Amino acid sequence: MSKSFTNAQLEAYLDESLPDEQMTAVEAALRDDPEFTERLSSLLGRRDAGVHSVGAIWRRHRLSCPTREHLGSFLLEVLSAEQAEYVRFHVEVIGCRYCSASVEDLRQQHAATDLDDSHTRREKYFQTSAGYLSEQD
Numbered sequence: 001m002s003k004s005f006t007n008a009q010l011e012a013y014l015d016e017s018l019p020d021e022q023m024t025a026v027e028a029a030l031r032d033d034p035e036f037t038e039r040l041s042s043l044l045g046r047r048d049a050g051v052h053s054v055g056a057i058w059r060r061h062r063l064s065c066p067t068r069e070h071l072g073s074f075l076l077e078v079l080s081a082e083q084a085e086y087v088r089f090h091v092e093v094i095g096c097r098y099c100s101a102s103v104e105d106l107r108q109q110h111a112a113t114d115l116d117d118s119h120t121r122r123e124k125y126f127q128t129s130a131g132y133l134s135e136q137d
Helices: 007-014 020-032 034-048 054-060 068-075 081-093 097-132
Strands: none
Touching: 007 020, 007 034, 007 054, 020 034, 068 081, 068 097, 081 097
Protein backbone atom coordinates (compact mmCIF):
# COMPACT_ATOMS: atom_id res chain seq x y z
CA MET A 1 0.00 0.00 0.00
CA SER A 2 2.79 2.46 0.89
CA LYS A 3 4.40 1.89 -2.52
CA SER A 4 1.32 3.36 -4.18
CA PHE A 5 2.10 6.86 -2.86
CA THR A 6 4.14 9.06 -5.16
CA ASN A 7 6.83 11.39 -3.92
CA ALA A 8 4.58 14.29 -4.90
CA GLN A 9 1.83 12.94 -2.63
CA LEU A 10 4.31 12.55 0.20
CA GLU A 11 5.52 16.12 -0.30
CA ALA A 12 1.89 17.22 -0.18
CA TYR A 13 1.48 15.19 3.00
CA LEU A 14 4.41 17.03 4.56
CA ASP A 15 2.77 20.33 3.56
CA GLU A 16 -0.57 19.09 4.94
CA SER A 17 -2.21 19.76 1.62
CA LEU A 18 -3.61 16.33 0.77
CA PRO A 19 -7.34 15.68 1.02
CA ASP A 20 -8.38 14.18 4.36
CA GLU A 21 -8.82 10.63 3.03
CA GLN A 22 -5.32 10.56 1.57
CA MET A 23 -3.79 12.09 4.73
CA THR A 24 -5.42 9.30 6.72
CA ALA A 25 -4.13 6.66 4.31
CA VAL A 26 -0.57 7.98 4.50
CA GLU A 27 -0.70 8.06 8.31
CA ALA A 28 -1.98 4.47 8.40
CA ALA A 29 0.80 3.36 6.07
CA LEU A 30 3.37 5.14 8.24
CA ARG A 31 2.18 3.20 11.29
CA ASP A 32 2.30 -0.15 9.47
CA ASP A 33 5.43 0.08 7.32
CA PRO A 34 8.86 1.04 8.70
CA GLU A 35 10.32 1.20 5.16
CA PHE A 36 7.66 3.73 4.21
CA THR A 37 8.55 5.80 7.28
CA GLU A 38 12.18 5.71 6.15
CA ARG A 39 11.18 6.81 2.65
CA LEU A 40 9.26 9.77 4.05
CA SER A 41 12.18 10.66 6.34
CA SER A 42 14.50 10.60 3.33
CA LEU A 43 12.20 12.98 1.43
CA LEU A 44 12.03 15.27 4.42
CA GLY A 45 15.82 15.22 4.73
CA ARG A 46 16.28 16.11 1.05
CA ARG A 47 13.76 18.90 1.38
CA ASP A 48 15.43 20.28 4.50
CA ALA A 49 18.79 20.13 2.72
CA GLY A 50 17.43 22.41 -0.01
CA VAL A 51 16.96 19.82 -2.76
CA HIS A 52 13.77 20.94 -4.46
CA SER A 53 12.13 20.12 -7.74
CA VAL A 54 10.13 22.61 -9.76
CA GLY A 55 7.00 20.64 -8.91
CA ALA A 56 7.74 20.77 -5.19
CA ILE A 57 8.26 24.52 -5.32
CA TRP A 58 5.05 24.88 -7.35
CA ARG A 59 3.06 22.91 -4.77
CA ARG A 60 4.63 24.51 -1.73
CA HIS A 61 3.90 28.03 -2.95
CA ARG A 62 0.48 26.94 -4.23
CA LEU A 63 1.02 28.53 -7.63
CA SER A 64 -2.00 26.76 -9.10
CA CYS A 65 -4.34 28.03 -6.38
CA PRO A 66 -6.81 30.74 -7.39
CA THR A 67 -6.53 34.01 -5.49
CA ARG A 68 -9.00 34.79 -2.72
CA GLU A 69 -10.51 37.39 -5.03
CA HIS A 70 -11.12 34.70 -7.68
CA LEU A 71 -12.67 32.42 -5.05
CA GLY A 72 -15.01 35.25 -4.01
CA SER A 73 -15.91 35.90 -7.63
CA PHE A 74 -16.57 32.17 -8.03
CA LEU A 75 -19.04 32.28 -5.12
CA LEU A 76 -20.74 35.32 -6.61
CA GLU A 77 -20.90 33.48 -9.96
CA VAL A 78 -19.27 36.31 -11.92
CA LEU A 79 -16.34 34.37 -13.40
CA SER A 80 -16.29 33.21 -16.98
CA ALA A 81 -17.41 29.62 -17.49
CA GLU A 82 -13.81 28.49 -18.05
CA GLN A 83 -12.51 30.19 -14.90
CA ALA A 84 -15.44 28.93 -12.83
CA GLU A 85 -14.81 25.37 -14.04
CA TYR A 86 -11.13 25.63 -13.06
CA VAL A 87 -12.00 26.88 -9.54
CA ARG A 88 -14.65 24.17 -9.14
CA PHE A 89 -12.19 21.50 -10.31
CA HIS A 90 -9.46 22.83 -8.01
CA VAL A 91 -11.69 22.94 -4.93
CA GLU A 92 -13.98 19.95 -5.47
CA VAL A 93 -11.93 17.44 -7.50
CA ILE A 94 -8.35 18.22 -6.50
CA GLY A 95 -9.58 18.93 -2.99
CA CYS A 96 -7.19 21.79 -2.18
CA ARG A 97 -7.52 22.21 1.57
CA TYR A 98 -6.36 25.85 1.50
CA CYS A 99 -8.83 26.94 -1.14
CA SER A 100 -11.66 24.89 0.39
CA ALA A 101 -11.05 26.67 3.71
CA SER A 102 -11.01 30.05 1.95
CA VAL A 103 -14.25 29.28 0.12
CA GLU A 104 -15.92 28.26 3.39
CA ASP A 105 -14.64 31.40 5.11
CA LEU A 106 -15.95 33.57 2.28
CA ARG A 107 -19.34 31.84 2.48
CA GLN A 108 -19.54 32.51 6.22
CA GLN A 109 -18.52 36.16 5.74
CA HIS A 110 -21.15 36.57 3.05
CA ALA A 111 -23.83 35.06 5.28
CA ALA A 112 -22.83 37.33 8.18
CA THR A 113 -22.83 40.37 5.90
CA ASP A 114 -26.32 39.53 4.67
CA LEU A 115 -27.60 39.42 8.25
CA ASP A 116 -25.87 42.69 9.14
CA ASP A 117 -27.19 44.41 6.01
CA SER A 118 -30.80 43.49 6.73
CA HIS A 119 -30.48 44.71 10.33
CA THR A 120 -28.84 47.99 9.22
CA ARG A 121 -31.48 48.50 6.54
CA ARG A 122 -34.26 47.97 9.09
CA GLU A 123 -32.66 50.48 11.45
CA LYS A 124 -32.40 53.10 8.68
CA TYR A 125 -36.06 52.61 7.75
CA PHE A 126 -37.06 53.10 11.35
CA GLN A 127 -34.89 56.21 11.80
CA THR A 128 -36.12 57.87 8.60
CA SER A 129 -39.76 57.17 9.32
CA ALA A 130 -39.73 58.02 13.05
CA GLY A 131 -40.82 61.60 12.43
CA TYR A 132 -43.78 60.48 10.36
CA LEU A 133 -45.28 58.19 12.96
CA SER A 134 -48.25 59.67 14.76
CA GLU A 135 -49.39 58.86 18.22
CA GLN A 136 -52.64 57.02 18.27
CA ASP A 137 -54.54 57.41 21.49
